[in-house]
Amino acid sequence: MTDIDVTEYSDVWVFVEQHEGHAERVAWELLAEGRRLADAKDEKLVALVFGEDCRAVAEEAVARGADRVLWADDPVFEPYRADPYGEQFRALVADRKPDIVLIGGTHTGRDFAGRVAVPVHAGLTADCTELDVDDEGLLLARRPTFGGDAMATIKCVNHRPQMATVRAGVFDPAPTDPEREGEIEPVEVVVDESMTKSRVLERVVGDVTDITDADIVVAGGAGTDGDFGPIQELADALGGEVAATRAAVDEGWVEPSRQVGQTGKTVRPTLYIAAGISGAIQHLEGMNGSEVVVAINTDPNAPIFDHADYGIVGDLFEVLPELTAMVRGDQEVIV
Numbered sequence: 001m002t003d004i005d006v007t008e009y010s011d012v013w014v015f016v017e018q019h020e021g022h023a024e025r026v027a028w029e030l031l032a033e034g035r036r037l038a039d040a041k042d043e044k045l046v047a048l049v050f051g052e053d054c055r056a057v058a059e060e061a062v063a064r065g066a067d068r069v070l071w072a073d074d075p076v077f078e079p080y081r082a083d084p085y086g087e088q089f090r091a092l093v094a095d096r097k098p099d100i101v102l103i104g105g106t107h108t109g110r111d112f113a114g115r116v117a118v119p120v121h122a123g124l125t126a127d128c129t130e131l132d133v134d135d136e137g138l139l140l141a142r143r144p145t146f147g148g149d150a151m152a153t154i155k156c157v158n159h160r161p162q163m164a165t166v167r168a169g170v171f172d173p174a175p176t177d178p179e180r181e182g183e184i185e186p187v188e189v190v191v192d193e194s195m196t197k198s199r200v201l202e203r204v205v206g207d208v209t210d211i212t213d214a215d216i217v218v219a220g221g222a223g224t225d226g227d228f229g230p231i232q233e234l235a236d237a238l239g240g241e242v243a244a245t246r247a248a249v250d251e252g253w254v255e256p257s258r259q260v261g262q263t264g265k266t267v268r269p270t271l272y273i274a275a276g277i278s279g280a281i282q283h284l285e286g287m288n289g290s291e292v293v294v295a296i297n298t299d300p301n302a303p304i305f306d307h308a309d310y311g312i313v314g315d316l317f318e319v320l321p322e323l324t325a326m327v328r329g330d331q332e333v334i335v
């Protein structure tokens with residue numbers, strides 16, 4: 001490993017993940033955070049957009065805060081495969097020398113980030129939930145560790161770029177300002193079909209719901225005793241998604257992709273309904289960014305009530321069907 005001159009590296013890069021012209025929300029969350037870090041370091045915020053016919057995404061990246069977009073437009077990038085993405089990204093990093101690189105901790109981001117970090121000897125912190133820079137401008141990448149019992153702050157002093165994959169749903173997305181101006185730079189595409197080892201033969205999309213995108217979440221805990229029927233019915237009536245505590249997931253009542261909390265997902269819905277959930281700190285960590293929280297619990301002293309905007313002391317098996325009937329309009333609301 002050769003020593004590098006860290007002063008040759010500058011600017012904050014954000015990977016804007018998109019598929020067939022649709023950007024992932026986490027990309028806009030990272031642009032907001034990247035803008036803050038770039039301003040603190042007095043450096044440029046650069047967005048990377050790879051895809052086919054995706055100029056609109058590049059333009060949106062400018063509107064959401066990027067000073068420049070490095071835009072690689074080629075059919076080789078659609079659908080996503082790790083080898084063309086990794087090699088194109090690696091070549092840009094080697095050529096342009098960014099100081100900080102932020103990538104969404106999605107399946108895609110996690111899949112190719114290592115292909116960039118390893119060959120350029122970069123430091124890569126995975127699954128960060130907080131970001132900052134210290135007085136010297138070093139990235140402070142924070143993430144849960146020891147199974148969520150502690151937070152670790154990781155600095156990369158001697159190597160560049162300082163790379164992080166970041167959990168979706170932790171930050172607010174950058175707002176759009178159509179008046180903002182920035183440069184969209186088409187970059188040389190250094191990969192082609194003959195260089196890639198993988199071919200996509202068929203795409204099979206399973207029932208994988210991303211609760212981090214949901215505007216309404218109805219969550220159940222151990223108080224459901226395994227019966228998520230009333231939770232599902234209220235979620236359906238509201239057009240929301242079902243979520244759960246770790247206790248419910250550990251029991252096998254709900255699939256792990258729906259777990260909210262420190263070792264699950266972070267959600268920031270407009271409405272979060274917590275039924276039969278005590279309000280453990282590890283659960284609160286995943287939902288305390290919700291706009292309105294409604295808690296239903298038989299125990300009036302349950303900690304969840306301290307974090308709820310509305311609390312109903314009662315049995316979820318009685319309360320939830322009544323709420324569902326009200327939402328469906330089957331039952332009159334008497335205030």
Ligand SMILES: Cc1cc2nc3c(=O)[nH]c(=O)nc-3n(C[C@H](O)[C@H](O)[C@H](O)COP(=O)(O)OP(=O)(O)OC[C@H]3O[C@@H](n4cnc5c(N)ncnc54)[C@H](O)[C@@H]3O)c2cc1C
Nearest residue numbers: 221222223245246247261262263264276277278283298316
């Ligand atoms: C390192 C670590 C990481 C963790 N990560 C997570 C995480 O990511 N997410 C997470 O959720 N937890 C996590 N946990 C677990 C967490 O500490 C709690 O154990 C868990 O959240 C409790 O789940 P619960 O609220 O469903 O169950 P309980 O704490 O058992 O609460 C059940 C609640 O239901 C109420 N109730 C019972 N019957 C009814 C009824 N009929 N109607 C209404 N209310 C009823 C009870 O009064 C009680 O308040 C983690 C723990 C550790 C140590």
